[in-house]
Amino acid sequence: MNLGVQYYRPPFPDSKYWEADFARISESGLNTVQLWIKWAWVEPKPGEFRYDDYDRLVELAAKNNLGVILSTIAEIHPYWIHREVPGSEMIDHMGQKVVSSNRGECHFGLTPGGCFDHPGVWERMANFISTTAKRYKDADHVRGWDAWNELRWNVQSDALVCYCDHTLAAYRKWLSDKFGGLDDLNNAWKRRYGCWEEVWPGKLPSRPYTEMMAFQHFLTWRADRHAKMRYDIIKPIVGRKPVTVHAGSPSPLTPGWQWDHAINRGNDWAFADALDGVGCSSFPKWEGIDDADFGMRVECVKSAAQGKLVWLSEVQGGRSAHGFNIYPAVDAPPQQRWIWNGLACGADTIIFWCWRDEVFGSESAGFGLIGLDGLADERLAAMRETGRLLEENKDLFSTYQPSKAEVGVFFSPQAYYLDWAQEHNAVRIMNGLRGYARSLVRNSIPYVFVEEEHLGALDGLKILFMPRAIVTDPKTEEALANFVRNGGTLVCESECGAFNSQGFYRYPEDRFTAKLAGIAEVGRRFPPADGIATEIAGSHLKLGAAQWITPWQKRKGKVLAPHDDGALIVEAPVGKGRLLLCGAYLGDAYLQNWTADFETFIAAVVRNAGWKPQMEVVSPKPDKGSFVYIKSGESAGCKVVFAFFPEGCDEAKLRFAGKWFPSGKARDLIGGRSVKVSNVKGGQECRLSPSKWKLSVLVSE
Numbered sequence: 001m002n003l004g005v006q007y008y009r010p011p012f013p014d015s016k017y018w019e020a021d022f023a024r025i026s027e028s029g030l031n032t033v034q035l036w037i038k039w040a041w042v043e044p045k046p047g048e049f050r051y052d053d054y055d056r057l058v059e060l061a062a063k064n065n066l067g068v069i070l071s072t073i074a075e076i077h078p079y080w081i082h083r084e085v086p087g088s089e090m091i092d093h094m095g096q097k098v099v100s101s102n103r104g105e106c107h108f109g110l111t112p113g114g115c116f117d118h119p120g121v122w123e124r125m126a127n128f129i130s131t132t133a134k135r136y137k138d139a140d141h142v143r144g145w146d147a148w149n150e151l152r153w154n155v156q157s158d159a160l161v162c163y164c165d166h167t168l169a170a171y172r173k174w175l176s177d178k179f180g181g182l183d184d185l186n187n188a189w190k191r192r193y194g195c196w197e198e199v200w201p202g203k204l205p206s207r208p209y210t211e212m213m214a215f216q217h218f219l220t221w222r223a224d225r226h227a228k229m230r231y232d233i234i235k236p237i238v239g240r241k242p243v244t245v246h247a248g249s250p251s252p253l254t255p256g257w258q259w260d261h262a263i264n265r266g267n268d269w270a271f272a273d274a275l276d277g278v279g280c281s282s283f284p285k286w287e288g289i290d291d292a293d294f295g296m297r298v299e300c301v302k303s304a305a306q307g308k309l310v311w312l313s314e315v316q317g318g319r320s321a322h323g324f325n326i327y328p329a330v331d332a333p334p335q336q337r338w339i340w341n342g343l344a345c346g347a348d349t350i351i352f353w354c355w356r357d358e359v360f361g362s363e364s365a366g367f368g369l370i371g372l373d374g375l376a377d378e379r380l381a382a383m384r385e386t387g388r389l390l391e392e393n394k395d396l397f398s399t400y401q402p403s404k405a406e407v408g409v410f411f412s413p414q415a416y417y418l419d420w421a422q423e424h425n426a427v428r429i430m431n432g433l434r435g436y437a438r439s440l441v442r443n444s445i446p447y448v449f450v451e452e453e454h455l456g457a458l459d460g461l462k463i464l465f466m467p468r469a470i471v472t473d474p475k476t477e478e479a480l481a482n483f484v485r486n487g488g489t490l491v492c493e494s495e496c497g498a499f500n501s502q503g504f505y506r507y508p509e510d511r512f513t514a515k516l517a518g519i520a521e522v523g524r525r526f527p528p529a530d531g532i533a534t535e536i537a538g539s540h541l542k543l544g545a546a547q548w549i550t551p552w553q554k555r556k557g558k559v560l561a562p563h564d565d566g567a568l569i570v571e572a573p574v575g576k577g578r579l580l581l582c583g584a585y586l587g588d589a590y591l592q593n594w595t596a597d598f599e600t601f602i603a604a605v606v607r608n609a610g611w612k613p614q615m616e617v618v619s620p621k622p623d624k625g626s627f628v629y630i631k632s633g634e635s636a637g638c639k640v641v642f643a644f645f646p647e648g649c650d651e652a653k654l655r656f657a658g659k660w661f662p663s664g665k666a667r668d669l670i671g672g673r674s675v676k677v678s679n680v681k682g683g684q685e686c687r688l689s690p691s692k693w694k695l696s697v698l699v700s701e
Helices: 015-027 051-062 121-136 165-179 182-189 210-239 270-273 291-305 332-344 376-392 392-396 412-421 427-442 474-485 514-518 587-592 596-609
Strands: 002-008 033-039 069-074 142-150 243-247 275-283 308-317 349-353 409-413 448-451 464-468 489-492 532-535 539-543 546-549 558-563 566-574 577-582 614-620 629-635 638-644 652-657 667-668 675-676 679-680 682-689 695-700
Touching: 002 015, 002 069, 002 546, 002 577, 015 051, 015 489, 033 142, 033 349, 051 069, 051 392, 069 121, 121 142, 121 210, 121 275, 142 210, 142 308, 142 489, 165 182, 165 210, 165 308, 182 629, 210 270, 210 412, 243 270, 270 275, 270 291, 291 308, 291 448, 291 629, 308 332, 332 376, 332 629, 332 638, 332 695, 376 392, 376 675, 392 695, 409 427, 412 427, 427 546, 427 587, 427 695, 474 489, 474 514, 474 566, 474 577, 489 596, 514 566, 514 577, 532 558, 532 566, 532 596, 539 596, 587 596, 614 629, 675 682
Parallel strands: 002 033, 002 349, 033 069, 069 142, 142 243, 243 275, 275 308, 308 349, 409 448, 409 464, 464 489, 489 577
Antiparallel strands: 532 539, 558 566, 566 577, 614 652, 629 638, 638 695, 652 682, 667 675, 667 695, 679 682
């Protein structure tokens, strides 16, 4: 387990602190330091590499029994890049050269720099990456490599990029490979292009859907390929040591914004296909990420990793800073919960950003684990305790595997591309997904995100939620139809599959849901002001509806929520399974306005699909502001349960199916105490009070 802290973003911290800092890090319960190796800093003149500071830091880590993770920051370019590689500037969507500038928080180096589709730029980037890997490949205490930090290829571009000749050539080749040639592209896009030079990317939203969606998909693929190119340089040099990349947020939480297309920094699932694992950054206190959202972020990464390494590559160390503002301080209990939440999801590396408060630019006076927000001593004391627990239980965690989920949430990049192509962001799509995921976390229901090109994850699932899945293609539709016919439950929201991946609208009767169910939606209507009334599992519920409703015909199926123009929720049997067709957007309505009824609805739907909880929180039940949630896994046949308590909650009643704890006792690793487990009909129960940091970790005694 790498439990570490980011230390060096050159030239800070100043070298006068290094000796004392590394000694203190080693004493704090941490066992790893991360160092940023920046291309601009290391190669200030072409061909002249200077690693003297890194050499000393790597030696200091060895002296203090600390592991090292090296981050190759090849995206911060030297000032000579455009002089040595003429014509390498990025070109924006208006045809203008992008003027690079000093990176706002990194002190030295240009961004966005040159376009890595330019062979001259890539040749020099690759040389830096290779030279760095060769220099430290024999250092045994270098534990891993983060090949690309937050996937930042277009920061400070000030416009949409890149439209240079090299990227356009790559885009057109990608289209040709994807569709099989210009004639096939014309058939798919319903165009009459005469040559490839006429095929351009979309320029701005609604100009038009087809080309705009295609260019976004290309940019995702391009980032995926670039990460693999970095990996292919480093991995043969460093051998068994893991090489990963990480984004600022997991792919399902990257909806794009003004100068970022949706998911343009790559797809975590594709990264994991090609690399040794994948990670993400999380700054919960800064970004207002609560327990449910943090749990969702980690589940995103775990799902994408597909059994490979899960890294929490940057986790908030101390109070954040952004300009002349003040943000909430980071106290020890939630910070420790972030660690144990990561462990519950199978993370093997957790790195805090950063050790000292930053001293440059807009991030000055922030983020330090030992920073000046008044809580450094508290944080370090807690970190020492966690470090001790991890060391004492290293055999347990070295073989730990999270429990397998039987519930899925569908993630469709194509839906994000379409929404961005209309609205300059895909926030609506993202929030629909977030609503369902939050509800599952708050219900302590294990789940997995299912990405549209990785549908092997459907195997073993009993139910799949499809929030705002407005785009589907025939291959996806066939896999989903087979999932239902073979016994699965598919929960679809309004206009599921209403567009294809070329951005063409389908009439309701032409959608795969209509063909499967034998009924179709009747068209968009204004949502009812008082919500949607439904009854399920004996409960009368009121659900919110966002944006619009699209009632379903009443000709077939069991109506769960009637409407004057049809049914707003209808259950339709298909083969051995069933469709639950919702003519509304329920997930983001719940996200906007919390209701216990939606959480009750989700729990009932999951149970009706045949899911049986292996463990559950009997009490207390979630309320708007707090909830107890549990995660589980197994290590060498031993059950492990992670229980997270909110403030003000001093006891929870947990129920387990079967004999989870054969001896009738469990050991709480955090509190070092024995917990009595009682046998009841159908399983076991215990009353559990939280240990320090408002959490407990139970293992069989």
